[in-house]
Amino acid sequence: xxxxxxxxxxxxxxxxxxxxxxxxxxxxxxxxxxxxxxxxxxxxxxxxxxxxxxxxxxxxxxxxxxxxxxxxxxxxxxxxxxxxxxxxxxxxxxxxxxxxxxxxxxxxxxxxxxxxxxxxxxxxxxxxxxxxxxxxxxxxxxxxxxxxxxxxxxxxxxxxxxxxxxxxxxxxxxxxxxxxxxxxxxxxxxxxxxxxxxxxxxxxxxxxxxxxxxxxxxxxxxxxxxxxxxxxxxxxxxxxxxxxxxxxxxxxxxxxxxxxxxxxxxxxxxxxxxxxxxxxxxxxxxxxxxxxxxxxxxxxxxxxxxxxxxxxxx
Amino acid sequence: xxxxxxxxxxxxxxxxxxxxxxxxxxxxxxxxxxxxxxxxxxxxxxxxxxxxxxxxxxxxxxxxxxxxxxxxxxxxxxxxxxxxxxxxxxxxxxxxxxxxxxxxxxxxxxxxxxxxxxxxxxxxxxxxxxxxxxxxxxxxxxxxxxxxxxxxxxxxxxxxxxxxxxxxxxxxxxxxxxxxxxxxxxxxxxxxxxxxxxxxxxxxxxxxxxxxxxxxxxxxxxxxxxxxxxxxxxxxxxxxxxxxxxxxxxxxxxxxxxxxxxxxxxxxxxxxxxxxxxxxxxxxxxxxxxx
Numbered sequence: 001x002x003x004x005x006x007x008x009x010x011x012x013x014x015x016x017x018x019x020x021x022x023x024x025x026x027x028x029x030x031x032x033x034x035x036x037x038x039x040x041x042x043x044x045x046x047x048x049x050x051x052x053x054x055x056x057x058x059x060x061x062x063x064x065x066x067x068x069x070x071x072x073x074x075x076x077x078x079x080x081x082x083x084x085x086x087x088x089x090x091x092x093x094x095x096x097x098x099x100x101x102x103x104x105x106x107x108x109x110x111x112x113x114x115x116x117x118x119x120x121x122x123x124x125x126x127x128x129x130x131x132x133x134x135x136x137x138x139x140x141x142x143x144x145x146x147x148x149x150x151x152x153x154x155x156x157x158x159x160x161x162x163x164x165x166x167x168x169x170x171x172x173x174x175x176x177x178x179x180x181x182x183x184x185x186x187x188x189x190x191x192x193x194x195x196x197x198x199x200x201x202x203x204x205x206x207x208x209x210x211x212x213x214x215x216x217x218x219x220x221x222x223x224x225x226x227x228x229x230x231x232x233x234x235x236x237x238x239x240x241x242x243x244x245x246x247x248x249x250x251x252x253x254x255x256x257x258x259x260x261x262x263x264x265x266x267x268x269x270x271x272x273x274x275x276x277x278x279x280x281x282x283x284x285x286x287x288x289x290x291x292x293x294x295x296x297x298x299x300x301x302x303x304x305x306x307x308x309x310x311x312x313x314x
Numbered sequence: 315x316x317x318x319x320x321x322x323x324x325x326x327x328x329x330x331x332x333x334x335x336x337x338x339x340x341x342x343x344x345x346x347x348x349x350x351x352x353x354x355x356x357x358x359x360x361x362x363x364x365x366x367x368x369x370x371x372x373x374x375x376x377x378x379x380x381x382x383x384x385x386x387x388x389x390x391x392x393x394x395x396x397x398x399x400x401x402x403x404x405x406x407x408x409x410x411x412x413x414x415x416x417x418x419x420x421x422x423x424x425x426x427x428x429x430x431x432x433x434x435x436x437x438x439x440x441x442x443x444x445x446x447x448x449x450x451x452x453x454x455x456x457x458x459x460x461x462x463x464x465x466x467x468x469x470x471x472x473x474x475x476x477x478x479x480x481x482x483x484x485x486x487x488x489x490x491x492x493x494x495x496x497x498x499x500x501x502x503x504x505x506x507x508x509x510x511x512x513x514x515x516x517x518x519x520x521x522x523x524x525x526x527x528x529x530x531x532x533x534x535x536x537x538x539x540x541x542x543x544x545x546x547x548x549x550x551x552x553x554x555x556x557x558x559x560x561x562x563x564x565x566x567x568x569x570x571x572x573x574x575x576x577x578x579x580x581x582x583x584x585x586x587x588x589x590x591x592x593x594x595x596x597x598x599x600x601x602x603x604x605x
Contacts, residue, residue: 067503068483158508162523201516204524205359206508207396207472211483227363239516244363251361251372255354257323266515277518281553285328288592290553292327300352304422305372311418312368 002026002077003087004035006047009098017098019089020044026077032088033061033072036102049102056214059150063102064091069152069212093155095164109154112167116175116194121186137182140225144177147217153209165198169209169219172200176222179229191230200226201240239274242266252309255299259292315439318380318431319347320398322391322545323355328553329545331589335574336390336436338588342581343452347388353379356397358546359469359512367415373401374415374426381430388436390574392544395435396469399476402433435470437543437573438478441487446494454582456496460603462576463500463537464488465528465551467544468508482506488541488573495580502535504528509542511550525550526560533566539600543573553594569597579604 001023009017022039030038033051040047052058054073061072065080066089080088096104122131153169154160160168167175175194178184194200200223209219231241246265250258263282267274285291299305319340325332340347353376355361357369377398380387389395405412406428416425439445471482479485485506489499510524529551532540542548552570555561571579575588590597 066483158510158524159513159517159520162510162527163517163520166517166520197517202513202520204508204510204521205512206468208468208508211472211474224359224363224366228366231364243515244360247358247360248364248368251355251357256326257355257358259324259327263515280557284556284594285553288594290328290330290592290594297326299354301422304352304375304424305354307422308371308375308418309368311421312365312371314365314368 002081003085004039005087005089006036006039006101007089007091008047008101009092010046010100021087026081028078030077031073032063032065032070032075032077032080032090035077035088036063036072036090047102048100057148059148062093062150062152062155064093064155065089067091069093069155071150071152071214074214093151095155095157095160095168096151104151106151108164109149109151109168109170112171113149113174115167116171116178117186117190118174118178120178120181120184121189122183123185131183133182140180140182141177143216143218144173144180144222145217146215147173147177147213147219148215150214152212152214153219156208156212158206158208159202159204163198163202166202167194167198169203169223172203172226173217173219173222176226179226187229188233188235191226191233191235194226195230195235195238195241200230201238201243239266239268242268248314252306252314253298254296255302255305256296258296260294260296315344316346316348316385317388317434317439318383318385319349320353320356320376320380320387320389320394321349322389322394323358324545324549325390329548329572331592332390332545332548332572332574335572335578335583335588338583339574339578339581342578342583343448348383348385350376350379350387356394358393359397362397369397370401370404370411371415371418373398374405375419375422375424377402377431377433378419378424378426381427382424386432386434388434388439390436390543390572391546392435392467392470392542393546395433396472396476398433403476434478435543437470437487437491440573440577441479441490446490449491449494449577449580453495453580455580455604457492457576457580457604458496460497460600461500461536461538462492462497463502463532463535463540464492464505465509465532465540465542465544465547465570466506467542467547468506470543471506488543491573491577492541495577497576497580500532500535500537502531502537504531509544509547509550511546514550514554521550522554522558523560525554526558529555529558529568530560530564530566533568537568538603539569539571539576539597541571541573541576545572548572555595567595569593569595569600571597
């Protein structure tokens with residue numbers, strides 16, 4: 001018998017959440033969702049969880065298994081077993097309020113999806129037939145189109161854990177679905193809005209969303225695609241864009257990152273408040289002899305690096 | 315053992331103590347590191363925001379430089395490791411893209427060949443059975459009684475398909491190294507999370523909260539010291555530590571070491587020889603514990 005430890009919560013009965021253990025004889029091939037259903041149907045009918053398609057299509061059954069978000073129907077229980085304890089820990093998704101047991105409130109999640117205006121914007125008169133796309137054009141939005149809004153990425157996003165103003169990976173992947181759409185006419189307006197605080201530049205590159213995403217949507221990569229479009233469209237008046245531009249300039253001129261110029265150029269020379277924020281850490285490092293060399297030494301064979309930049313039109 | 319050493323930019327800049335301790339560790343273990351002086355920046359996931367193909371071309375050039383010397387590559391930065399592996403994966407899985415990149419590299423005399431060079435983080439050669447055996451053999455000062463918490467750095471763990479750690483959601487490689495050195499590993503939830511460094515210029519408050527949550531978790535789990543394999547994490551956890559509210563409110567402070575510093579301590583070097591006095595958070599209590 002294996003032990004399934006489930007985080008229970010029912011505010012009508014008890015204020016705090018607690019873990020309850022269920023003993024289950026795991027059958028080969030059973031998914032975690034099968035196990036949750038078995039517990040509900042045969043051991044405790046009050047256990048509450050969401051489910052529908054059982055085929056990783058509807059995105060309803062997202063939970064945390066052993067601390068990481070997953071679709072319960074997509075993972076076989078035996079592969080989730082902690083071999084030392086012969087157990088699986090199941091919790092509700094993170095970064096959302098819990099309604100009951102494994103059911104969370106997606107209200108904020110959907111509000112953020114709405115915020116990125118998830119619909120095609122095209123004011124021009126429609127052609128006689130459909131607005132067609134070439135296979136190459138469709139490829140740019142193929143991955144983000146696969147998102148099933150399960151909330152797994154949102155649950156484990158490291159930024160959302162500390163800042164709920166961040167739009168989050170799911171909404172930003174959805175935004176890429178339209179930023180990258182050849183039929184959409186609001187690209188500039190979209191990337192301007194997405195470059196505001198809480199948008200693309202607040203993504204911390206932790207890769208959790210790539211790891212948890214059950215589909216090819218993989219939000220981090222979609223966020224980076226929006227960044228590239230924002231930079232191409234000249235939306236440069238923010239720290240994230242300035243940071244990327246300064247970084248590229250540094251590598252172009254020396255092959256390496258110049259850590260002395262990057263923070264100042266990222267803040268922007270007229271951003272007095274931002275520049276002042278750099279002073280304490282700069283002073284601390286200066287006093288300890290940790291400041292990078294004043295004369296930035298380039299890498300060897302710099303001409304070859306410059307040639308590559310030129311060849312790629314950068 | 316001979317490897318091409320890809321130092322990365324930060325080990326030559328703000329965390330030169332990482333370079334010092336890496337070379338001392340390699341010397342003591344009898345590992346021959348050939349520094350890749352003509353390699354360019356890995357792009358840190360930032361260059362690719364501007365141009366993904368540019369970042370891949372520069373990384374392909376770097377990998378082909380190691381291949382030319384018939385050497386596998388060692389990185390000492392989680393971020394470099396992750397970005398080089400991403401390029402490797404893209405080139406290995408897409409022949410057309412690989413040819414495009416090789417066309418760009420051609421005039422510089424470089425060509426990327428699939429599978430010719432392995433890219434490994436220093437931790438991943440030390441955390442093998444051979445590496446752990448070597449550490450035990452060469453150890454001069456066991457770190458007995460020292461409670462050490464690992465901080466992995468996102469890029470060596472995620473995406474898991476590119477990670478060399480056996481179970482990137484629950485890795486034990488760094489902890490295996492700590493145990494081999496006689497120290498006591500401290501396991502805590504924050505060890506695989508983000509340090510917040512990539513957004514310190516864009517959302518400082520969130521960045522510091524991320525670092526603070528991980529450090530409070532490590533301290534309250536009993537750690538004497540946090541050890542990282544990423545110099546960017548080191549900057550976030552050490553250089554910015556005095557500004558982190560969660561720590562200030564609780565009156566907490568914890569020294570942060572680079573992985574090669576901890577290893578070199580056990581191999582007999584003194585904290586001063588490893589430039590630990592350059593850290594923002596004092597290592598004095600650590601020195602007392604070790605004495």
